[in-house]
Amino acid sequence: MGTTVRKIKGYVIRDWMMSYLFLVPAFGFFLLFVAYPMVKGVYISFFDYSLRDFSFIGLDNYISLIKDDNFRKSMGNTLLLVLITVPIVIIFSLFISMNIYKKKEFARSFFRGVFYLPAVSSVVSITVVWGWIYHPNYGILNYLTSFLGMEPISWLGDTRTALLAIIVVLITTSVGQPIILYVASIGNIPTSYIEAAEIDRATPWQIFRKILWPMLMPTNLYIIVITTINTFQCFALIQLLTSGGPVYSTSTVMYGVYEQAFMLGHFGYASAMGVILAIVIGIISIIQFKYFGSDVEY
Amino acid sequence: MNSTNPLELRAPIGQSKKVSRWKKELTIPKILATILLILATLFFIFPFYWVVSGAFKLQTVATTIPRNGFRLSRLCKTGPSYLRIPLSAGCLIVSSLLFVKWQRFVSFLPVLDMCLPKSLFLAEGLFLRCLLPQWHCLSKLFLSRCLRCLQILVGSIRIKGLFYRRLAGHLESS
Numbered sequence: 257m258g259t260t261v262r263k264i265k266g267y268v269i270r271d272w273m274m275s276y277l278f279l280v281p282a283f284g285f286f287l288l289f290v291a292y293p294m295v296k297g298v299y300i301s302f303f304d305y306s307l308r309d310f311s312f313i314g315l316d317n318y319i320s321l322i323k324d325d326n327f328r329k330s331m332g333n334t335l336l337l338v339l340i341t342v343p344i345v346i347i348f349s350l351f352i353s354m355n356i357y358k359k360k361e362f363a364r365s366f367f368r369g370v371f372y373l374p375a376v377s378s379v380v381s382i383t384v385v386w387g388w389i390y391h392p393n394y395g396i397l398n399y400l401t402s403f404l405g406m407e408p409i410s411w412l413g414d415t416r417t418a419l420l421a422i423i424v425v426l427i428t429t430s431v432g433q434p435i436i437l438y439v440a441s442i443g444n445i446p447t448s449y450i451e452a453a454e455i456d457r458a459t460p461w462q463i464f465r466k467i468l469w470p471m472l473m474p475t476n477l478y479i480i481v482i483t484t485i486n487t488f489q490c491f492a493l494i495q496l497l498t499s500g501g502p503v504y505s506t507s508t509v510m511y512g513v514y515e516q517a518f519m520l521g522h523f524g525y526a527s528a529m530g531v532i533l534a535i536v537i538g539i540i541s542i543i544q545f546k547y548f549g550s551d552v553e554y
Numbered sequence: 555m556n557s558t559n560p561l562e563l564r565a566p567i568g569q570s571k572k573v574s575r576w577k578k579e580l581t582i583p584k585i586l587a588t589i590l591l592i593l594a595t596l597f598f599i600f601p602f603y604w605v606v607s608g609a610f611k612l613q614t615v616a617t618t619i620p621r622n623g624f625r626l627s628r629l630c631k632t633g634p635s636y637l638r639i640p641l642s643a644g645c646l647i648v649s650s651l652l653f654v655k656w657q658r659f660v661s662f663l664p665v666l667d668m669c670l671p672k673s674l675f676l677a678e679g680l681f682l683r684c685l686l687p688q689w690h691c692l693s694k695l696f697l698s699r700c701l702r703c704l705q706i707l708v709g710s711i712r713i714k715g716l717f718y719r720r721l722a723g724h725l726e727s728s
Contacts, residue, residue, distance in 0.1 A: 302590075348594075351590070352594065355587050355588070355591050356591070367591070370595050370599055370666050371595075371598055373598065374598065374601070381605060382601060385601040385604050385605050385608075386601065388604065389601070390606075396604070409680075428598060460583075
């Protein structure tokens with residue numbers, strides 16, 4: 257295998273060298289703004305880093321985290337959020353995509369637009385509206401439930417309903433991208449497979465289970481991983497709707513990181529929380545890659 | 555041994571039963587999926603309606619429930635008389651859709667709905683008022699519509715008869 261050699265101002269430059277030269281700017285930015293903060297975050301997590309001092313304490317931050325009830329509660333809430341949100345997002349997106357992909361172009365665009373609206377809108381404005389909807393005194397939800405004879409509920413102020421209310425908002429903001437991807441993926445599946453199955457009298461469920469679902473596996477993997485990571489990193493909704501309350505019932509690890517770092521000034525402790533969150537996300541992503549990462553070719 | 559001419563088995567030309575594509579494709583799962591799709595669409599559009607409509611109102615008006623001009627409040631105030639129009643229209647649409655699927659069972663329902671609308675609505679309203687005095691008029695009417703749809707879905711004349719016999723009994727007793 258030969259390599260092309262160029263001469264620029266007397267210097268011999270091979271093709272592979274040119275490739276790396278083109279990569280340098282992007283790689284530089286990656287090192288500066290992604291890799292360095294990550295390494296620095298891990299480094300800080302071994303220090304008692306606050307506004308007053310900066311001293312090495314080894315694994316004390318991690319040990320304190322394990323003993324911290326609030327952190328355990330936050331981690332539980334985060335996992336619950338992921339366990340409920342991700343399957344609902346996948347099922348809902350698939351349901352909508354299966355319904356709209358056969359429709360005419362105008363209808364398809366309309367539905368895609370409607371479901372993608374929350375994703376392209378400002379999270380703050382959407383969250384403020386949902387705050388109004390959930391408001392105990394002038395919220396539309398309580399107004400509607402009053403027709404069923406229900407008493408007004410403080411949806412975001414009650415420990416039993418607050419997380420559920422957050423999950424609903426999170427789902428509405430999360431389904432836009434999966435729907436777009438699913439519609440595109442389903443549209444790319446050759447119709448000859450489906451037609452052949454229909455000739456063999458396969459039921460719609462069999463067609464979905466044996467043809468569509470396996471062929472959607474690469475898209476599924478991407479959507480599951482991305483939705484899981486986004487849900488783990490859910491912060492703005494919680495900050496704007498409940499600020500982690502009531503009684504830490506909606507506090508997540510991401511909100512905990514913010515609270516420890518920017519409200520209490522415990523940067524080392526917050527970094528340790530971030531490191532643990534990254535490890536959990538990494539483990540879950542590996543599991544997801546293992547179970548959903550099989551490509552199917554017919 | 556029966557010797558049948560294969561040509562005789564064929565349906566005579568012009569007598570084959572024609573089923574329209576729309577009618578053929580209209581199945582209950584598809585109807586339900588479409589209804590769910592519409593409901594989901596409304597659910598997703600609502601916050602944007604709220605944002606846009608709130609943007610043109612004063613803070614005091616925007617944070618008042620029911621909002622000025624919100625139709626549901628007007629319907630609530632004026633009671634079931636207003637609600638009959640959209641709900642009966644919805645019922646008629648559902649009946650018509652199901653009519654295509656189960657002509658044999660539900661063909662009498664649209665006729666019944668057209669002939670006796672006022673008395674049926676009043677009777678149902680009275681029945682539900684007796685049965686569920688604490689419920690709001692909207693929820694009662696919603697329930698009555700659900701019951702009607704259930705009747706259509708089951709497609710049984712017996713249930714319909716039983717329902718109206720009970721209704722008549724309640725009316726007589728009240």
